[in-house]
Amino acid sequence: MYTFTGVSASPGIVMGPVEQIDHGTAGLHRIVCDPFRERALYDVAVVLAKDELRRLSQRAKGPDADILLFQIALLEDESFTNEIGDYIAAGAGGAAAVERAEQIFAGRLNNVDDEYIRERSVDVCDVCRRVVDILDGRPRRRLHLKRPSILVADRFFPSDLFSLDRRMILGLASNQDSTVSHAAIMARSMGIPAVVQLGDGVAALAAGHLAILDASVGDTGTFIVQPSGTHMAEADCKIAQSRLHGRTPDPVAALLCLTKDGTAFRLLTATNATSDPEEPLTQGAAGIGLLRTESVLLDDLPEETQFSTLREKLQNSDGAMVAVRTCDTNADDNSPWTAEMAKRLHGHRLFFPQIKALLRAAPYGDLRVLFPMIAGVEDWESCMREVEVCRTQLRNAGVEMQSPPFGCIVDMPSAALLAGELIDHGVQMLAIDIEDLTRYTMGLVQDSDAAVNRVDNPAVQRLVKEVVEQARARGVEVYLCGITVASITRIPVYLHLGIRAFSVEPAALLPLKKLLMAEDLRKE
Incomplete structure (x- = not known):
């Protein structure tokens, strides 16, 4: 044993x-041909790999489909293809060139500050191994x-x-x-x-x-x-x-969100833009507190596709809040697509197709829009100027739209300290990403696991308290997001600091609810 x-x-x-x-181990019994033939073999392998990934994506849903679409996008990435082509032209075999590119691009992702993007290094390894296996004649299943x-x-x-x-x-x-x-x-x-x-x-x-x-x-x-x-x-x-x-359904799901002393709190769920829009809110969640939209950046989804997806999501929410976190390339430094995205943005901060889709979808439900990576008032005003450009374009085109409440993700200490100034300049709601705030506060940008274990650090608590006090004085809604199963035991402390709404990944909803219901705020 x-x-x-x-x-x-x-x-x-x-x-x-x-x-x-x-x-397994790749690279056995390889015979390197001339560069022209190696490049042709590589191009064919990429076509086969993309076909396999598309077939898989047709059966996948939500984040699963997002992963596969990212892998397809990587195979189409110009910098990735050029890296491999240059190495083949220098005399390397196609498989060896892909393995070298895997090390380079996975290494870059491992050094990115954004946790979600950094975790995609395994996707780089996955898709590169698929291409290498095709070139080596190895089975993929x-x-x-x-x-x-x-x-x-x-x-x-x-x-x-x-x-x-x-x-x-x-x-x-x-x-x-x-x-x-x-x-x-x-x-x-x-x-x-x-x-x-x-x-x-x-x-x-x-x-x-x-x-x-x-x-x-x-x-x-x-x-x-x-x-x-x-x-x-x-x-x-x-x-x-x-x-x-x-x-037997857990009876806690049907209970009111009340602490022992009768203090009410709200639970929101977190999900992805590509998840099933018909999927109802699970386990008594009062809305979606964080709808991630990385697929907009990774897949370059057109405005019409984004609008249709958002409209369907809102229509199926039965009036519940849906808070969308917009894309932001500032969180994707050193990613293989950064240069191309920056070029496509033409110096702008936001993706105009996404903002226009959000403005068009707003009449169909309780939509909120959250901007991430807002360091201060200058960043906020930059975003709002670009929103106004989108409004003007839609207005001139005679397209029906509506301005939803705009707010920001508090993911950096500067945003927490300047919460009052941000509200004074038009921020209508604040969502504190507790894990990201911990990473930036504690110098754990590269270590998400360590950050999860320190989300209740006194320094982080002080920043959250600052946000709560500034928001309360100005009558602005504030809630905690970025809560995972691994961090829920450290979250009740924020109930005592004045947080009354929590956005949680689905698996953590009921466990966190039980913990919060056991709290007694009269003991303070």
């Missing part, structure tokens, strides 16, 4: 056989599950999971992935247990054996390979209890 301890990324407990996803199994890997690539029947996946165990990796996010969306950061060699050791994956208690998860009879009996009991619980 071998017991390994890691970090719980998605709650639950399962027991079953283990199947390993092994990305490496695993066919014949029975429900626990999947293990050194690190999961998104396509590892897209190509599998998810009904056959009992759980995920990873040597390296973090709680904010795509594998962890997908596990939570799929409702399957996951334990990450188990350490080197665990996946290979567990392959082919029976194992228990237990992420049912707290932040720590365990992975027991070749368990004893006693451990198996205990796991059977826990699994039976969880299944019984799963058949």
Whole structure:
């Protein structure tokens, strides 16, 4: 029996056989042809890879589809293609050139400040490995599950999971992935247990054996390979209890959001622009507190597509608030598409098609618009000038529109300290991204896991208190967003600092609600 301890990324407990996803070693038995032939082979491999990704994207939804569209966009990126072409022209083989580009571009993403963009380094590795496998003649579907199994890997690539029947996946165990990796996010969306950061060699050791994956208690998860009879009996009991619980709706979802002393609070959910627009608000959420729109930047979606998606999202929200976080290239420094995006923006801060789509969609529901990366009044006024340009263009074209409330994401200390000035210059609501604010305040821009564990740091609390006081004095709504499963135990302190609304990823809604309902503000 071998017991390994890691970090719980998605709650639950399962027991079953283990199947390993092994990305293998590429580069064996390669023969390098002349540069013209190598470039032709590379071009053909890219066409095949894009076709495979498009077929996968047709079956994917929400963030899953977003990941695949990003991979297609990378293969079409001019700087990425030029990097590979130059190396092939210098005499390298197509596969080696792709592997070199993978190291360069994944490395750049790993150094980007924005956490969401930084996590996409695994997508670069994923799509590059797909092209390399085509060039090397290796199969892209490496695993066919014949029975429900626990999947293990050194690190999961998104396509590892897209190509599998998810009904056959009992759980995920990873040597390296973090709680904010795509594998962890997908596990939570799929409702399957996951334990990450188990350490080197665990996946290979567990392959082919029976194992228990237990992420049912707290932040720590365990992975027991070749368990004893006693451990198996205990796991059977826990699994039976969880299944019984799963058949009965959690009664907490229907309860009023009230603390022990009767103080009311609101829970909002967080989602992605490409998620199913017909999906109802889950588990009693009062609205969408953070609708991410990176797909606008990554996929260059036309205005009409954005408008249709937003309108449908608003119409299906039954009057509930939908707060959209706009795109901002200031958060994407060193990304492979930054230069092209900057050129396309012509010096502007906002994407005009997105703003015009938001103005057009506003009449269809309770839409709010939030600008990220606002360091101060100058940034805010720059955004509002560009909004006015969009208004004028729509007005001149005779297009129906409406101005929704505009606000900003408080993700930097300067925005927190200047919250009063921002409100005085027209900010109508503030959403404090607690994880980003912690990263920028504590110097943890490159370490999201450490930031999650310090979101209740006294310095961060002081900044949040400053925002709450300035907003309250001016009658402006303020709420907390950027809350994940990993950080919920540290969030109740902000209830005591005056926060009354919280935007949470779906998997954390009920756990946070239970914690907040147990608080008693009379003890202050």
